[in-house]
Amino acid sequence: MSGPDQSNSAVSIEHLTVSYQTKPVLVDISLEVPRGTVVGILGPNGAGKSTIIKSIMGFVPRDFGSVRIFNEPVDDACGLVAYVPQRGQIDWNFPVTVRDVVMMGRYGHRRWYQSMRALDRAKASEALESVRMSEFMDRQIGQLSGGQQQRVFMARALAQESEILLLDEPFAGVDAATERAIAGLLAQAKEQNKTVIVVHHDLETAAEFFDAVVLLNRRLYAYGPPREVLDQGLLAEVYGGKLRNLSWRQEEAT
Amino acid sequence: MSMWLYDLLIEPWTHAYFIKAALGGSIIAVACAVLGCYIILRKMAFIGDAMSHALLPGVGIGYLVMNALFPGGFTAGGLLLGALIAAVLTSLCISFLSNAGRIAEDTAIGIIYTGLFAAGVVILTRFQQHINIDLNHFFQGDIYGIAWSDLWLGAAVASVVLAVIIIFYRHLTIVSFDPTMAASIGLPTHFIHILLTVMIALICVAGISMVGVIMIVGLLITPAALAYLLTDRLPHMMIWAAVMGVLSVVLGLYFSEWVNASGGGSIMFVGFLLFIVGLILAPRYGLLAAWLRRRRIVPQADIEDVLKLAYEGCCQLSDMAMGVVRATKAARQMVGEELLDPTSLRQGSILLTDKGRQEAAHIMRSHQLWEGHLIQAGMTAQAAHEAAEALEHLHHREVLVDFAAELEHPVLDVDGRPIPPADSSG
Ligand SMILES: Nc1ncnc2c1ncn2[C@@H]1O[C@H](COP(=O)(O)OP(=O)(O)O)[C@@H](O)[C@H]1O
Ligand SMILES: [Mg+2]
Numbered sequence: 001m002s003g004p005d006q007s008n009s010a011v012s013i014e015h016l017t018v019s020y021q022t023k024p025v026l027v028d029i030s031l032e033v034p035r036g037t038v039v040g041i042l043g044p045n046g047a048g049k050s051t052i053i054k055s056i057m058g059f060v061p062r063d064f065g066s067v068r069i070f071n072e073p074v075d076d077a078c079g080l081v082a083y084v085p086q087r088g089q090i091d092w093n094f095p096v097t098v099r100d101v102v103m104m105g106r107y108g109h110r111r112w113y114q115s116m117r118a119l120d121r122a123k124a125s126e127a128l129e130s131v132r133m134s135e136f137m138d139r140q141i142g143q144l145s146g147g148q149q150q151r152v153f154m155a156r157a158l159a160q161e162s163e164i165l166l167l168d169e170p171f172a173g174v175d176a177a178t179e180r181a182i183a184g185l186l187a188q189a190k191e192q193n194k195t196v197i198v199v200h201h202d203l204e205t206a207a208e209f210f211d212a213v214v215l216l217n218r219r220l221y222a223y224g225p226p227r228e229v230l231d232q233g234l235l236a237e238v239y240g241g242k243l244r245n246l247s248w249r250q251e252e253a254t
Numbered sequence: 255m256s257m258w259l260y261d262l263l264i265e266p267w268t269h270a271y272f273i274k275a276a277l278g279g280s281i282i283a284v285a286c287a288v289l290g291c292y293i294i295l296r297k298m299a300f301i302g303d304a305m306s307h308a309l310l311p312g313v314g315i316g317y318l319v320m321n322a323l324f325p326g327g328f329t330a331g332g333l334l335l336g337a338l339i340a341a342v343l344t345s346l347c348i349s350f351l352s353n354a355g356r357i358a359e360d361t362a363i364g365i366i367y368t369g370l371f372a373a374g375v376v377i378l379t380r381f382q383q384h385i386n387i388d389l390n391h392f393f394q395g396d397i398y399g400i401a402w403s404d405l406w407l408g409a410a411v412a413s414v415v416l417a418v419i420i421i422f423y424r425h426l427t428i429v430s431f432d433p434t435m436a437a438s439i440g441l442p443t444h445f446i447h448i449l450l451t452v453m454i455a456l457i458c459v460a461g462i463s464m465v466g467v468i469m470i471v472g473l474l475i476t477p478a479a480l481a482y483l484l485t486d487r488l489p490h491m492m493i494w495a496a497v498m499g500v501l502s503v504v505l506g507l508y509f510s511e512w513v514n515a516s517g518g519g520s521i522m523f524v525g526f527l528l529f530i531v532g533l534i535l536a537p538r539y540g541l542l543a544a545w546l547r548r549r550r551i552v553p554q555a556d557i558e559d560v561l562k563l564a565y566e567g568c569c570q571l572s573d574m575a576m577g578v579v580r581a582t583k584a585a586r587q588m589v590g591e592e593l594l595d596p597t598s599l600r601q602g603s604i605l606l607t608d609k610g611r612q613e614a615a616h617i618m619r620s621h622q623l624w625e626g627h628l629i630q631a632g633m634t635a636q637a638a639h640e641a642a643e644a645l646e647h648l649h650h651r652e653v654l655v656d657f658a659a660e661l662e663h664p665v666l667d668v669d670g671r672p673i674p675p676a677d678s679s680g
Contacts, residue, residue, distance in 0.1 A: 057438045078440035085434055094295060094431050095488045104428050108439030112425065140486035160439075 010035040010164055010195035011056055015065035018051055025051050029065070029220045033212075035163075036193040038186050040200040040210035040226075044239050047217040049199045050086065053166050056197065057081055069164065079108045082162035084153045086169050092142040098152050099137045102128055105159030127159040128152075130188070131181055147178025154185055165189055167198045171205070183209055206230060266511050275397045275464075275517060276507055278405045282461040283473050283499030285412035288419055288492045289453055290478030295488075296430045298450070300360065302474050304348070304367035305341055305451065306458045306467045310374025310392065312340025313459070317385050318377075334407075334459055341455030342448060344370060395466035397507075397517035404463050411460035415453050419492075426450070427488060465518035472522040473499060480529045483536040498528055555647050556584040558617050561593065562646075564604045565614035571602050615674035620649035622667035623657040629668060630661065638668075651676075 011033040018026040025048045033039050041049050054060045055067055058074040069077035082105070105127065106120035128134045131151040141149060150170055157165050170182050186209060189196050200206055206213055207226040215221040215229050217238045222229040266272045293302050316336020323332075344366055351362035378385055419426065429436045429446045437443050454474070461470040481494035505528075506521030513520075534541050560581060563574055574581035585604065588594045593610035606614055624645045628638035654676065658664070667673050 054434075057434075059434070059437060078438075081438060083435055083438050085432060089434065090432065091295075095482070095486050095491050096427070096431060097487065100427075100488075101431075104432070104435065107424055107428055107441075112422065143486075156435075 008034050009068075010037075010070060011197070012068040012071070013052075013056075013065070014068075016052075016055060016062060016067060017064040018048070018055060018060050019063055024218065026055070027219050029216075031214060031220060031223050033195055033197065035195050036190060037211045038190050038196045038198070038209065039212045039214060040198050040206050041214045041216055042200055042203065042206060043214075043216035049216060050168055052216065053083075053168055053197065053199060056164075056166060057083060079160075080162055081164045081166060082157040082160035084150075084157050084165070084167040084170055087146070087149070087172065090141075090149075090153075092149070094141070096141060097137065098128070098133060098139050098141060098144070099124065101141055101152055102155045102159050105156040108160060123161070124155075124159050127155040130158060131155045131185065145175070147174040147181075150174055150178055151181055154182065158185070158189075163194055165194060165196045167196070169199050169201060171200060171202060203230060203235065262512070263508070266508065271398045272507065272511070274400055274402075274405060276504055278400045278408050278464055279397055279503035279507065279517075279521060280500045281405075281408050281412045282457065282464060282470075283477070283503045284496045285415045285457050286461065286470070286473040287477040287481070287495035287499035289415055289450075289457060290474040290476075291481065291488065291492050291495055292419075292426055292430055292450060293454070293474055294478050294482060296450075299471075299475050300363050301345070301348070301451070302454055303471050304363045305344055305454050306462070306471050307367045308344040308370035308374075309337045309340050309455060309458055309462070309467075310371050311377055312336035312338070312343075312374075313387065313392075314374050314377040314381070314385060317387060318381060321384060334456070337455050337459040338452060340370065341451055341458075345448065345451040391466070392462060393466045393468065394516060395462060395464045395469065395518040397464045397521070400464055404460075408460045408464070411456045415457055418449065418453060422446070422449070465521060469518045469522040472525060473502070476522070476525045476529050477502060480532040483532050483539045486538075498525070498532075502528060552584045552587040556580055557588055557591075557593075558647055560584050560588065560604065561606070561610060561614040562617050562621065564594075564606050565611070565618055569603050569605065571599075571604060617646060617649060619674050619676065620654055621646035622671075622673045623654055623661065623664075624648075625668055626661045626664060627657045635668060 009032055011031075013032070014030050016026055016029040017024070029052065041052060043049050051060060055062065056069070056074065058067070058077070067074040069080050072080075102124040103116065103120065106116060106124060109120065110116060125134065128137065131154050133148060133151050133155060136144060136148065136152075141152060144152065154167075154170070157167075171179060174182070186196055186198070190211075198210070200209070207230060210226055212224060213226045213229045214223045215234065215238050221238045222231075222234055267276075290302075293299055313333050313336050316332040316334070316339075319336070320332025347366045348359065348362050351357050351366065352359035357365075375389070378387060378389060425436070425441055425446055429441060429443050433443050436446075457474070458467070458470050461473065465473065477498035478491070478495045480498050481491045484494050485491050502525035503521050506524040507517060509515070509524055510517045510520035532540065537543060556576060559576055560574065568574065571581050571585060572578050576584075585594055585599055588610070589596045589599055592607055593613060595605040595607055598605040621642050624642040625638050628641055628645075629635060633641065658676070664673060
C-alpha cells in the first residue's frame with residue numbers, strides 16, 4: 001500500500017473537527033507525527049492548541065475525524081501518553097511533595113489493589129535525578145520556583161515511561177536554567193525514540209527546539225520543518241494583526 | 255485530686271449517655287475529618303452543604319417505603335438507601351444543570367439543594383403521622399439521646415468510609431490534584447467523584463441523628479480546614495484533622511455539660527474556636543506567623559541606603575542617617591546576603607565585603623546618573639539631589655545604560671566626584 005508509513009506513525013490525526021457548542025475550534029486538521037520526532041505547535045491565543053493536545057488524550061468530543069495513537073483509536077489507547085499540564089491548572093497549595101507528584105507518574109503501572117513497589121520508587125528517583133530536582137524531594141510543590149515546578153512535572157511525565165509526551169506551554173514564564181533543562185529533556189526523549197508534542201508560544205526559539213512545527217489557528221496552516229514553516233508571509237496570515245511584536249524584532253535585526 | 259476538678263473532668267464519664275455521646279461523636283468526627291480533607295482540597299465544601307440538606311426527601315421517602323414494606327420494623331436500611339439515592343441524584347442534577355446552559359455551578363447547587371430540601375419538608379409535613387422524623391431533630395441532632403443502633407450504624411459507616419479512603423488513597427489524591435492526568439492514565443474520574451459524593455451522603459445520614467444537618471457539615475469541613483493550616487502533607491493533614499475532630503467532640507461535650515447547652519451546638523462551637531486559635535497560631539500559615547514574616551522583611555531601600563553610606567565612608571551603625579534601629583536590622587539582613595563583614599558588625603561598625611562594594615558602586619552610579627539626568631531635564635541641583643535619593647533605587651541596568659548614553663558617558667558627577675564604572679558582571 002502507498003501513503004504514509006503506517007508502522008512508524010505515533011500520532012495520526014485525520015480530518016479532526018472539534019467545536020464547543022456552536023463555536024468551531026479545530027476545523028479539518030490532518031497530520032501525522034512519526035515516532036521519535038519533537039513537534040512544536042504554534043499559534044496565537046485561542047488557536048485551539050490546548051484543544052488539540054486534549055484530543056490526543058481522547059478527552060474532547062469530536063464532531064468529525066479520528067485520532068489514532070500507534071494505529072489504535074485514541075479512545076482505546078490509554079496510558080500511552082504522558083501529559084505535562086499548563087501551570088494554571090495546578091493547585092500549588094495542594095499538600096503534596098515533589099516525591100508524591102513524581103510517584104503519581106507510576107500510578108498507571110499498578111492496578112488499584114497493588115501497592116507501589118521498590119521499582120516504582122527507583123523510577124521516580126531516576127526521573128527526578130534527570131531533571132536535577134532530587135534535593136527537593138520532600139518540598140511541598142508550592143515552595144518551589146516556577147521553573148522547578150515545571151521540572152517536577154517533567155519528571156512525572158518521564159516516570160510514566162510513556163512513548164508519547166505532551167507538553168502544554170512548558171516554556172511559558174520559566175527562567176533560563178529551566179529552559180535549558182527542558183530543552184535538554186526534549187533532546188533526551190528524542191534519543192530514546194520518544195515522540196514529543198509541545199505547545200509553544202515563542203516563534204524565535206521554535207527552530208532550535210523542534211524537528212517539525214505545526215502552525216495552527218483553528219485550521220492547520222502549515223506542518224513541516226521549522227525553516228519552511230516559519231515564513232513571514234504565512235506567519236502574518238496566521239497571527240493576523242497580532243504580529244506587531246515579530247515585525248518589530250525584524251526591523252531591529254536589519 | 256480536688257473534688258472540684260473531679261466534678262469538672264471525671265464526673266461526666268460516669269454517665270452512660272455521656273460515654274455514648276463521646277464515642278458516637280468521635281467515630282463520626284474521625285470519618286468526617288478524613289473525608290473532609292478531600293472535600294476542602296477539591297473545593298467541594300458547598301456541595302457537602304447541599305448534599306446534607308438534599309438528604310431530607312431521600313430520608314423521608316426511604317422511611318415511607320420501608321414502613322410500607324415492613325410495617326413498624328426495620329427502617330435504618332431504608333433511610334440509608336433513600337439518602338444514597340438522594341445524594342447521587344443531587345450530584346447528577348448539579349452537574350447536569352451546570353453543564354446544560356448559562357447556569358454556573360454555584361447557582362445550580364443553590365437551586366438544587368433548596369429545591370430538594372423543600373420537597374423533603376413537604377413530604378415530612380404531609381405524611382407527619384407516618385414518619386417518625388422530627389424536623390427539629392434533623393437540624394440539631396440529639397447527641398445525648400443516641401441509641402446503640404445509631405452507634406452501630408455510625409461505626410459501620412465510618413469503617414466503610416475510612417476503608418474506602420485507605421484503599422483508594424492514591425486514586426482519590428490524584429483525581430483531586432490533577433484530574434486531567436488521572437483521566438489520561440485511565441482512572442474513572444467521574445466514578446471517583448460519585449464515590450466521594452456517596453461517602454459524604456453516608457456519613458451525613460449516620461451523623462445527622464447525632465449532631466444535625468448543619469453541624470455535620472461543620473464536622474466535615476472545619477477540622478480539615480484547620481489541619482490544612484497546620485501541615486503540607488496529606489497523610490499528616492488527615493491525622494491532624496481526625497485529632498481536631500475528636501478534640502472538638504470531647505471538649506464540646508464537656509462544655510455542654512458545664513454550661514448546660516445543646517451537645518451538637520457545643521461541639522461545633524468548640525470546633526470553630528479551635529479553628530480560630532489555629533488560624534492565628536498555626537506555625538507557618540497562621541496570621542501571627544504571616545505578620546511576623548512581614549515585620550522581618552527589611553525594605554530593599556534601607557539596604558541600599560546602608561550600602562551607599564558605607565561606600566561613602568560612614569562606618570558606624572550609630573552614624574547612619576536612618577537611625578540605629580533600622581540600620582541594625584538592615585545590616586543583619588545584609589550579613590545574610592554576604593554584603594557586610596560579620597565580625598566588624600559585632601563591634602557596631604560597617605565593613606563592606608567585595609560583593610557589597612560592587613553592589614554599593616552600582617547604587618552610587620545609579621544616584622549620580624539619576625542626578626545628572628534630572629538636572630539635564632531642567633531640575634535645580636538641590637531638587638535633583640533630593641529626588642535622586644528616592645529614584646536611585648530604580649537602578650535597573652537598562653535604565654542606567656540609557657542615562658549614561660544620554661549624558662555622553664560621564665566619568666565625574668555634578669559635584670565632581672568620580673562615577674564608578676558600570677560593572678561587567680551583568
Ligand atoms: N471547555 C470549553 N468550553 C468552551 N469553549 C472552550 C473550552 N475550552 C476552550 N474553549 C475555547 O476554544 C478555543 C481554543 O481554546 P484552546 O484550545 O485552549 O486555545 P489555545 O490553547 O490555543 O490558547 C478558545 O477560543 C477557547 O475560548
Ligand atoms: Mg492553551
